[in-house]
Amino acid sequence: MSGSLAYDVAHLIGGGVLLASFLLLYQRRVAALIGVLAVQGALVALAAAWQGVVRGEAHLFATALIAFAAKGVLVPLLLQRIVARLALDRAVETALPVGASLAAGVALVALSVLVMLPATAGSAGALARVDMVLALSVLLLGVLMMATRRTAIPQVVGLIAVENGLLLGAVGIAGLPLLLELSIAALVLVLVLVAGVFALLMRTRLDSLDVTLLGRHRGEGG
Amino acid sequence: MAGIVAQLLHAALVVAVAPLLLGLARWLKARMLGRAGPPPWQPVLALAKLVRKRPVLAEGSSAVTRVAPYVAVVALFAAALLVPSFARGMALAPLSDLLLIGALLALARAAQVLAGLDAGTAFGGLGAAREASFAALAEPAFLVAVLVIAMLAGGTNLEAASAALQEGSLGLRVSLALVLVALVAVALAENARIPVDNPATHLELTMVHEAMILEASGRHLALWEAAAALKLLVWLSLLLALFAPFGTAGSLLGWPGAALLWAGKLALLVLALSAFENAIAKMRVFRVPEFLGAALLLALVGAVLLFVSGVLA
């Protein structure tokens, strides 16, 4: 493959993941939210696979497979089951209006470009630099999503989006020991399991997943 | 040797002059008001009578009532001995220190305050409280006055200060005048004279000095009266030693003349005191702080004038 094609495809997939993050911010309904998350997971797995193709490292394919299985399939299914079983309210309550959160997202991307490009000026090729910029953007967008959603499930989705950004970044760096990627994937699974447990508990105890309601139950009163 | 003789003569003179001063003051005040008044030596007669009478002690009183008068007289008599009168270089000259004299006065006052409290009567406590309060207000003025004198004479030894002031090398200074007024005010407060306290009255609510010796009788009362007389003598001779030291004899020959001059100066001072007391009424108790506060300010102004004039520079 010529260098430019590899770069273009990777750039395309990375752009796709970033777009998915923006879509996550845009969603109003929980089901759609989980769908977009699944797409983002798949795209990240694709990016890993493409990196494997470009650099010819076998373990990247294994990572792509695990990522796809975890983030593309398993996580959305678990979340769907949790949402269905606990009959949660369908709408996503936002603390910040959607327009404003999108604008904030753009600002965050600009910030990560402003920061990451000069920082990575000295090191490896254009591919790694683009990947790092995208990774940072997806990470910041994920945290923005957690900070602007009131209910538990969107916050967990935000957290998983952050993990996706990290995986995208990790995949971009050549020569990272496999252990790290495996652990990232594994820990995502554990995160979701734990989140599920919480959702179950909150549901049985508090009849709603509104995180702000939790505040009243904090120890030592309001 | 001459110093010891001069000291003994001074002691005899003090014993003789002290009671007469009070009598003279009372007699002069009476004469000025057109009354005959008791003769000047009346206090001597009173002391002689009281000394032989049997003292009556209050039931609750302790040994303090019996010991305090002796302590007061001893302290004041020692103070009187330390203040030079007619001769220089008396035996006790190295001991005569302004602060020590102030302390001996304080010792006498402490004895009197404790004696006042001993019987446990209301007026004893009242007098003691006022005496201690006035002393607290008079002390700062006295110390700043001592500061001015110490700066002019180079130390607080009364003999040296009196000699330095006698030579007049320092000339008439405004600071000394201010300090004189301040010390006069302190003297009036200490000796319970008219503006601060009325020595002749027995009106309970106004008296300070008398209230403390209310329970005293017999020889104890005699001692308290002697103490009051001695205190007046100490203050007057202190004022003379500092502000009118002229005529103090340097050598043996000049002693008789100097002694007479000293007695004359004392009489003049008592006359001034009597005139002043007749001219002014007693102050309310809670105006005394302003009176003594003014004395302190005058002394401070005197000190600041001295600093500014840089006599030491």
Next chain:
Amino acid sequence: MSAALALVLLHLAGAAAMAALGAAAWARWANVALAAAGLPLALLAGPGAEGAWLSADPLARLLVPLAGFVGLTCAVYSAVTLDAERFDAARARLYHACFQAFLGANHAALLADNLGLMWVAVEAATIASVLVVAIHRTPAAIEAAWKFFVLCGVGIALALFGTLLLALAAGEATGAERLSFAALRALGAELDAGLASLAFLFLLAGYGTKAGLVPLHAWMPDAHAEGPVAVSAVLSGLLLNTALAAVLRAKAVAEGVEASVPPGALLAALGVASVLLASVALWRRRDARRLFAWSSIEQIGLAAVAFGIGAPLAGLLQMAGNALLKSAVFFAVGQAAILAGSQQIRDISGLVAARPALGWGLALAIAGVAGLPPFAVFLAEVALLFEAAARAPLLAVTVGAGLAVAGAGLLRAALRLCFGPARAEFARPVPRAVIVVLWLHLALAALCGVFAPDAVAALFARAAEVLR
């Protein structure tokens, strides 16, 4: 197989065993046995072979034995007071498994030479402690655990990104050397300056959340107050020190390069913020364990300031002192809460009158945490004030003011908790083990403090060299 690896594997195996047999009656003593077995290994853990993933550098040789000891005493305490927690079989298994998992992960994090492995270990320790905090399933416990999970999840993600950047900054070094702390320190100036200092920012934000530095501290007070007491002691004693150690390793690497944003200043800034906020927030606390959680925030803030202005000895003394004294305080407060049936300060008083050994132990521990001699925290705070006054007087005055306010607040709490007329509910006997453990901690804190023998002082000095 090096002692370090054996230690970690022992605890992980223990966790697996506990997951199966945790509910047995003897499980609590097995837990103690495992922790006891770990202690000699912790003491023996030495520098690993070249390129080994687990090796104890001087910093770890100070913190691992400390963690081992505090872990052992926490195990003993939890064994003795387990009945008060009223766990059913499932929860007992979960509790013991997480306890052992936490110990293993914590030791792994301290001993890890590879920063990636350190990240995984810190993440595992977090997950273990989140599960234990939520074990009581009361609304307050759930809220605390949820906040703990979400905030630390974000923190861990930021730390991971920082680790990635560090790997990128290592450039052409291949394989495990990319993230080996020793190798990165050796590279020093050859690291890519921009990336390394950017990586430090993320590592500070990430591990700073775990260490409870203000403004990332929101989860800590509630997490401390809701789980079983052994968790609070473990959180204060072990997890905070491990997180701060991770930040210090990142700072050591970042200081190798000529960084655009000075790492020391950033760490000191967060430290000062922690000291000031904690010193004020202490005064309004009504719950005893939250009060001492805020005191932990203040102590870690002080350590951060010490490391920030370049006084590593003071910082290490602060960490050791806090670990020993704070866990002693939690043991005593936990026992008092069990007797009183509530954690509110107004329900606990007159301890000295009712149970003198427990009361005086708690009073001395709180006085030690407030910075009174002869304990290690006093030595640390005085050394910090000396260095700060010499280097940055304004900072010193601010930190001094925070210290005074916090000290006064803690001592007021000590007077309320420990003194006053005896109360009936404290008449019941206290297990002897709690008293022994409490006074053992006080003795050790004094041993690291004013009465430190030369060997202990040397240990601290060598550890400080690593962070110079």
Next chain:
Amino acid sequence: MTPGFAALSAAFLLLAALAVASPWGGRRAGLFCGGVSAAGGLAALAGLLALGAEPAFWRLGPALALALDSLSGWFLVAVGLVVAVAAPALAAEEKGAGTARLLPLPLFVAAMLLALAAADGLTLLAGFEGMSLAAAALILARKDTAETRRAVSLLLGFSVAGGVALALSVGLLAGAAGGTGFDAIRSAPPEGWRAAAVLALVLAGAGSKAGMLPFHAWLPLAHPAAPAPVSAMMSGAMVTVALAVAARFLLDLSGPAQPLWWGAAPLLLGAATAAFGALRAVLAEDIKALLACSTIENAGMVLAALGLAACFRAADLPALAGLALAAALLHALHHALFKALLFLAAGAVLAEGGSRLLDRLGGLVHAMPATAGLALVGVASAASLPLSAGFASEWLLLQALLAGPRIGEVWLQVALAVSLATVGLAAALAAAAMLRFWGLVFLGRPRAPRVLGAREAGMLWRGPMAAAAGLLLLAGVAPGVAASGAGAVGEWLGVGAADGFGVGGGSGVAGAMLGLAAPGAAYLPLPVALLLAAVAALLWWLFRRVGRPEPVRGPAWGCGAAPPPRWLPLGDPLTQPSAAGFAQPLRRMLAEPWLARREGIVAPEPAAPGAARLGVSVGDPSVAWLLRPLGRARDWLAARAEVWRDWSLRRHLGLVLALVCALLLAFAAAG
């Protein structure tokens, strides 16, 4: 192993042994207190041996370093004597209680000795804060009531703040010197803003422990909360340690070349503290609070004397600097002794008379003549009556102040005149307070039936009091002895010239008669004593010749007061001089602006039969102007922190995001 070090380490070992043995001491409180007293004696011996000797230096493990030089030697003598005198009395107070409760006592004494003999900043602070912690533990171990808890929280709060201030000042000094050891600090004295900051912090740190204005509010509450012998050690020894620390920083560590304001600040603050403390002592109604306020007054005087010594050294008048230093050292020693004596007397009165309030005592001289006599020796010293120890150090301080204007600066001369007036006012008020204390407690008629049951204090009270009184009489009549010791300290500090006016003990007439000399003045107590004895003999001879009829007893005259009614056998207390009554003139004259005086008549409702009551209250301005505003500011900040704490999880996540963005922006900006 210099002899001084041997004695000091023996003292430390003995204290350590006592501390270790105390839990198993069983009922032997007497033996235990005796041991502590012996340790105090050893410390005093170590101090004596160190005076004038070559300073010696040792390390005690990696953390602590000790040094025994003349300055620490002098204060070791003072503290050692107080502990030696006060400790046995604690056995009387304990009356066979277990020694476990007394565990903090040896730690308290050891911490004080550590603070005095410290050779570096850390050891000083370990001792400085250690003694507060031990004192707090000692108070709470003995009596745990709301009042003692409040006193202890104030004590610990101020000591933590003071410790922080001292640590900062050592840090500032060490910054220039490159090490916190005192030898290193001495080589690099501070200048400019650093010197000003060090002075402010030292005055705040050591001053607050000594009760200096405006950090004195805790002292009249904390010292009375302890049992009397412990109060004696707190007021006598702990305050002396604070003054030693102040002297260490003011004169020793900061080097000779400090400017004039370096001494002027402690001088003015000390004088103001003295007057304020004496005024509060006059108004106090609880005997132990009265003595605590008197401690504030005397600490103020010592601080003023130290400031004056620094001023003279700055104006390079070494002889006068030696005079002022001698005044400070002597007054610190004499105050330690007479305060210990007075607190023991107060303890005996409390034990026998059953109350600490002046209005519930009175007439105790009949039941407790020995205690009254010994207390009178202490009162004489505290009121600085002639021939007393207090007067000797007072005389030196006044002579130093009188010699003050020899410094050329006019502003300082005016300040000296004002502080002379203030010190004079303080001395006179102290005399009034002490006479009020002794008069109302021992003289007059009992004001409460409980007092009738009083018996003479036990041997364990009178023994220590007699020892202290003996020392005071010795120091009063022969101050030259102590003055020569102070001269040795001056020589080591490079403050006084050995031969000059300096300290009279050495040279000329004063030396021969163990008196005190000053520029142009001398105080020779022995000849004055002989003079007074001669006059007394003369008077006694006069009255023997005249004949002294035996006095007869009768009802008190009191200007015709009626005999007391049957149901008030002791006479109506209202007709007795009362504590508030004695203080009323001064309260009205001086307390108006300073102490927020309030006097109000509480009249009953129209038909109610109750009597109208005169409500008199005096407030401490430092509480109103310093402690309350600080408390309000802290609560305001705490409220702000509470608002932040109650943020939802979402807002905290926003905060994390904001922090990360801020860091990134900073990174981008720094490029």
